[in-house]
Amino acid sequence: MEISGIISAIVIGLVIGVLGRLVVPGRQHIGILWTIVVGIVAALLGSAIAAGFGVADTKGPDWIEWFIQIALAAVGIAALDRSRLRR
Numbered sequence: 001m002e003i004s005g006i007i008s009a010i011v012i013g014l015v016i017g018v019l020g021r022l023v024v025p026g027r028q029h030i031g032i033l034w035t036i037v038v039g040i041v042a043a044l045l046g047s048a049i050a051a052g053f054g055v056a057d058t059k060g061p062d063w064i065e066w067f068i069q070i071a072l073a074a075v076g077i078a079a080l081d082r083s084r085l086r087r
Contacts, residue, residue, distance in 0.1 A: 013040030020073025028081045038080060042073035 017039025021028055030038075046069030055064040 009040055009043070010036060012043050013037070015039065016043045016046075016069050016073045017077070019070045020077050023070060023074040024078050024081070028077055029084055030077065030080055034080060035077065038076040039073050042076055043069050045069075046072050 013036045017035035017037075020039065020042060021035055046065060049068050049072075050062065050065035053064075055062070058064075
């Protein structure tokens, strides 16, 4: 993986993580680094799931892929937030 791929993964992870945070109601008690990590993981898993369903490459924007990625990020952020509250 080249440096441009790493930087783009971080930027996409940040965007997906922030959008996932916006979907989860209330205040989350996790930092921006965890948001980026969850966003990167959600972006990678969402892309794989969308490819598995055959909706990753469409004409125009890939709305279904974005929806899957944001939903996964929201679930990941909510799960991480709940696990941190229990400690």
